[in-house]
Amino acid sequence: MSEQAVEQSSISRIRRAMAGVDLRQNGIFLALIALVVFFAATTPNAASITPDNFSNLVVQNGYILVLAIGMVMIIIAGHIDLSVGSLACLIGAVAGIFVVRPLEQDGWGWLPQMPWWLGIIAAIGVGALVGMWQGFWVAYIGIPAFIVTLAGMLLFRGVALMTLQNTNIGPFDEKFRAIGNGFLDKENALGAAIGMQDINATAMVVTALGILALIWNQFSIRRGRIKYEQPVEPVIWFYSKLVLLSAMIGYVGLQLARANGIPFTLIVLIVLVVVYSTVMKSTTFGRHVYAIGGNLNAAILSGINVRKVNFWLFVNMGALSALSGILITARMNSAVPKAGDGFELDAISSVFIGGAAVTGGVGTVVGSMVGGMIQGVLANGMNLLSVGIDKQMAIKGLILLFAVAFDVWSKKRK
Amino acid sequence: MTNNILEMRSITKTFPGVLALDDVTMSVERGEIHAICGENGAGKSTLMKVLSGVWPHGSYEGDIVFENEVVSFKNIRESEEKGIVIIHQELALSPFMSIAENIFLGNEVKRRGLIDWNETEKEAALLMARVGLKEKPQTRIMDIGVGKQQLVEIAKALSKRVKLLILDEPTAALNDEDSAHLLSLLRHLKGQGITSIMISHKLNEIASIADTTTIIRDGKTIESLDMAGGQIDQERIIKGMVGRDMTHRFPEHESKIGEEILRVENWTAHHPDDKTRVVVDNVSMNVHKGEIVGLAGIMGAGRTEFARSLFGHSWGTNISGTVYMHGKEISVHTIADAIKNGLAYATEDRKRFGLNLIEDIKRNISLASLDDFVKHGLVDDNEEYKVANEYRMSMNIKSPSVLSVVGKLSGGNQQKVVLSKWINVKPEVLILDEPTRGIDVGAKYEIYQIIQRLADEGKGVIVISSELPELLGICDRIYAISEGCITGEVTRDEATPELLMTYMTREKAKI
Numbered sequence: 044m045s046e047q048a049v050e051q052s053s054i055s056r057i058r059r060a061m062a063g064v065d066l067r068q069n070g071i072f073l074a075l076i077a078l079v080v081f082f083a084a085t086t087p088n089a090a091s092i093t094p095d096n097f098s099n100l101v102v103q104n105g106y107i108l109v110l111a112i113g114m115v116m117i118i119i120a121g122h123i124d125l126s127v128g129s130l131a132c133l134i135g136a137v138a139g140i141f142v143v144r145p146l147e148q149d150g151w152g153w154l155p156q157m158p159w160w161l162g163i164i165a166a167i168g169v170g171a172l173v174g175m176w177q178g179f180w181v182a183y184i185g186i187p188a189f190i191v192t193l194a195g196m197l198l199f200r201g202v203a204l205m206t207l208q209n210t211n212i213g214p215f216d217e218k219f220r221a222i223g224n225g226f227l228d229k230e231n232a233l234g235a236a237i238g239m240q241d242i243n244a245t246a247m248v249v250t251a252l253g254i255l256a257l258i259w260n261q262f263s264i265r266r267g268r269i270k271y272e273q274p275v276e277p278v279i280w281f282y283s284k285l286v287l288l289s290a291m292i293g294y295v296g297l298q299l300a301r302a303n304g305i306p307f308t309l310i311v312l313i314v315l316v317v318v319y320s321t322v323m324k325s326t327t328f329g330r331h332v333y334a335i336g337g338n339l340n341a342a343i344l345s346g347i348n349v350r351k352v353n354f355w356l357f358v359n360m361g362a363l364s365a366l367s368g369i370l371i372t373a374r375m376n377s378a379v380p381k382a383g384d385g386f387e388l389d390a391i392s393s394v395f396i397g398g399a400a401v402t403g404g405v406g407t408v409v410g411s412m413v414g415g416m417i418q419g420v421l422a423n424g425m426n427l428l429s430v431g432i433d434k435q436m437a438i439k440g441l442i443l444l445f446a447v448a449f450d451v452w453s454k455k456r457k
Numbered sequence: 458m459t460n461n462i463l464e465m466r467s468i469t470k471t472f473p474g475v476l477a478l479d480d481v482t483m484s485v486e487r488g489e490i491h492a493i494c495g496e497n498g499a500g501k502s503t504l505m506k507v508l509s510g511v512w513p514h515g516s517y518e519g520d521i522v523f524e525n526e527v528v529s530f531k532n533i534r535e536s537e538e539k540g541i542v543i544i545h546q547e548l549a550l551s552p553f554m555s556i557a558e559n560i561f562l563g564n565e566v567k568r569r570g571l572i573d574w575n576e577t578e579k580e581a582a583l584l585m586a587r588v589g590l591k592e593k594p595q596t597r598i599m600d601i602g603v604g605k606q607q608l609v610e611i612a613k614a615l616s617k618r619v620k621l622l623i624l625d626e627p628t629a630a631l632n633d634e635d636s637a638h639l640l641s642l643l644r645h646l647k648g649q650g651i652t653s654i655m656i657s658h659k660l661n662e663i664a665s666i667a668d669t670t671t672i673i674r675d676g677k678t679i680e681s682l683d684m685a686g687g688q689i690d691q692e693r694i695i696k697g698m699v700g701r702d703m704t705h706r707f708p709e710h711e712s713k714i715g716e717e718i719l720r721v722e723n724w725t726a727h728h729p730d731d732k733t734r735v736v737v738d739n740v741s742m743n744v745h746k747g748e749i750v751g752l753a754g755i756m757g758a759g760r761t762e763f764a765r766s767l768f769g770h771s772w773g774t775n776i777s778g779t780v781y782m783h784g785k786e787i788s789v790h791t792i793a794d795a796i797k798n799g800l801a802y803a804t805e806d807r808k809r810f811g812l813n814l815i816e817d818i819k820r821n822i823s824l825a826s827l828d829d830f831v832k833h834g835l836v837d838d839n840e841e842y843k844v845a846n847e848y849r850m851s852m853n854i855k856s857p858s859v860l861s862v863v864g865k866l867s868g869g870n871q872q873k874v875v876l877s878k879w880i881n882v883k884p885e886v887l888i889l890d891e892p893t894r895g896i897d898v899g900a901k902y903e904i905y906q907i908i909q910r911l912a913d914e915g916k917g918v919i920v921i922s923s924e925l926p927e928l929l930g931i932c933d934r935i936y937a938i939s940e941g942c943i944t945g946e947v948t949r950d951e952a953t954p955e956l957l958m959t960y961m962t963r964e965k966a967k968i
Binding site for chain 2: 267268270271272273274321324325326327330331333334337338340341342343344345346347348400404405
């Protein structure tokens with residue numbers, strides 16, 4: 044075999060191997076890592092990767108990421124929701140009335156004060172009810188979601204301001220606050236018991252369990268696919284990806300353990316990501332959402348109850364907005380009139396940076412999380428570098444534009 | 458120097474894999490009404506698109522001679538400047554604008570850079586008077602009927618100083634009164650020296666109005682008939698349209714027909730926008746096990762409307778009638794009901810209504826039967842892959858894997874994906890609407906084989922088609938439908954193209 048032929052065959056082997064790799068999804072993930080490395084190198088004393096900063100990153104971005112989970116589903120179906128920030132604010136106020144109830148003089152005295160957990164559940168219920176209101180107009184009356192939720196954005200903010208009467212509600216119960224501010228085993232009781240005072244032992248255990256679960260999950264998926272003769276990623280790629288992912292999770296877990304432990308917000312978020320990824324990938328509901336966004340007419344003629352799917356998408360978005368509102372309120376220890384201002388736009392850009400298509404039918408929950416983290420890391424890093432808010436805004440705008448432009452370009456190139 | 462306004466010489470136009478026009482030659486005399494007839498897909502519309510510059514010069518072979526001068530249009534604008542205006546079947550009017558605005562759209566009456574509205578409305582009123590349109594110039598398009606909209610299109614053509622007016626099925630969507638008005642207007646314009654080319658399926662109209670009729674079949678001009686003297690009747694035109702060699706285009710097949718599966722009685726549906734317009738009129742029909750039943754009709758006869766109203770009321774309002782499956786009445790009120798009760802419908806327009814083009818083959822095939830893949834509440838991706846792959850093999854879908862995106866497949870392979878999707882809901886009766894539209898001959902043969910295999914498996918198949926040879930080649934029994942009514946039913950043995958074409962063009966009033 045001539046040298047040239049050898050070279051060609053190895054090139055084609057690489058090309059064939061790369062065909063099994065989803066470059067677009069992986070590309071944005073690599074962009075996030077690059078960003079983290081960049082700020083680690085440029086911030087004074089590597090301030091961006093200190094244990095406390097990692098902890099902050101998670102807690103500060105949790106409520107946007109929760110919104111982005113609902114938003115990506117809405118956007119895949121071909122809609123948009125502009126009202127989530129206002130709704131989060133309203134639900135913060137509602138939760139305040141349920142749990143703290145300082146407004147007896149305004150006619151809320153008949154409401155029994157709720158324990159913190161019941162208050163959270165009830166507030167999420169109210170969010171779902173508001174979602175039903177929006178879903179009704181979008182799905183059953185047929186008004187475009189842009190209009191319905193633009194109205195909702197004003198309406199819910201207005202109702203929130205009326206409810207709050209230009210004051211703040213607070214302070215909240217310690218346990219309520221924990222969901223936004225608290226950490227799993229903050230006192231490191233486990234560490235004390237086994238003689239690990241310096242580092243949060245619970246966080247280490249949970250991280251290890253998480254890594255094991257991930258590895259087990261990836262292997263069982265791969266085994267199933269091989270059994271059914273489905274194409275799988277090349278072995279080397281699969282292993283290096285697993286090692287890289289495990290190392291990253293391990294690193295983040297270690298950093299969190301060196302701070303206060305794992306934030307409750309992170310636990311909530313991971314549960315949501317796992318549940319909603321599964322919903323979108325492997326339930327009929329999720330598949331119907333993709334089908335509706337991909338070709339509405341074909342979805343209708345395939346027997347999909349499009350109205351029902353659209354309705355529940357908005358109910359779900361309402362519930363997740365409520366949860367986001369609770370996280371903000373818990374973190375600030377107060378329900379305030381300005382809460383959630385502009386969050387809808389952060390959530391929407393997370394989704395688009397994360398690879399969703401403006402025309403619908405494309406997008407993933409995990410992609411949106413990465414998109415959200417890119418924005419979060421960027422903002423956090425620029426703060427540490429003392430970049431002014433003016434420049435931060437401009438850069439954020441350009442990042443969104445270029446991310447989507449890259450997407451459009453890479454699709455055209457195919 | 459001849460008296461021909463237009464000569465098309467040896468026009469040949471190919472699309473990838475399809476020879477759409479094959480050495481077409483025709484000439485149109487100045488001041489005549491020239492009808493073009495042919496089956497759907499014969500190449501009439503392509504010919505008119507070549508003429509009007511939709512397909513630019515260079516994308517076809519041959520010469521177009523207009524007013525004794527070889528022309529090479531790069532776009533519609535250039536053909537319009539010469540005085541050739543085409544009015545398409547789907548009207549190109551903006552519904553929210555007024556009649557006057559529409560007439561001068563893209564051709565606005567301006568003075569010093571601004572639109573002169575007074576002049577616009579005055580001119581519009583004159584043009585409207587010429588076409589006999591009694592409305593105010595300010596009336597919005599959406600507030601007038603289709604017949605009057607057609608007149609607005611003609612007025613718009615007149616505003617462009619039209620010499621040669623091309624109308625693509627101008628009366629297809631019109632009622633009798635509006636049709637009659639339109640035809641007399643064409644005669645009137647002829648008196649003013651405007652030449653018209655009219656594509657039409659309505660043979661009675663052609664017989665009454667055309668001076669010359671050119672017949673196109675399989676992309677070739679068959680003949681030009683001089684209509685003067687009234688010697689050419691409808692039968693003669695039909696013979697020209699359908700007469701062709703039909704051997705070896707269809708696989709040999711002997712159906713084993715069993716008991717009745719589906720029976721539809723007195724099915725009536727109204728137009729969703731115009732609730733008084735009956736589009737499907739008291740249709741009754743049945744399908745047996747193992748039988749391939751044809752539904753023949755020209756476009757707009759109500760074939761697709763019948764099928765879609767039957768399939769879960771997915772078209773029309775005010776739908777009435779009863780459906781029986783194995784003698785038991787079933788509900789078809791929603792598409793989910795229809796699927797559950799054993800019906801499947803593969804659309805005529807797979808890109809708009811059939812497929813999610815940005816999704817892969819696997820997920821398109823599983824979409825309508827997704828519940829069958831659910832295990833413990835979750836869709837089993839592996840099982841889905843396996844089933845899709847089985848279809849890829851058995852249907853011979855040409856693609857590297859079932860993970861290929863459907864939008865990148867050829868028409869024939871897309872159609873196979875649509876068929877796989879509907880076969881996988883395990884229906885008793887499949888309705889296939891124009892299953893071979895836009896597909897090359899080889900893939901057509903394969904689709905016919907698939908249809909025959911389905912019948913052999915004991916399913917009932919309804920094939921809707923405007924290609925008569927196709928229906929004659931594969932169907933055991935054919936219903937003809939015209940103006941929403943079943944106008945005839947023929948068995949395989951008695952069916953001839955002439956007989957079917959007679960039924961298909963029969964007017965409602967005459968039955």
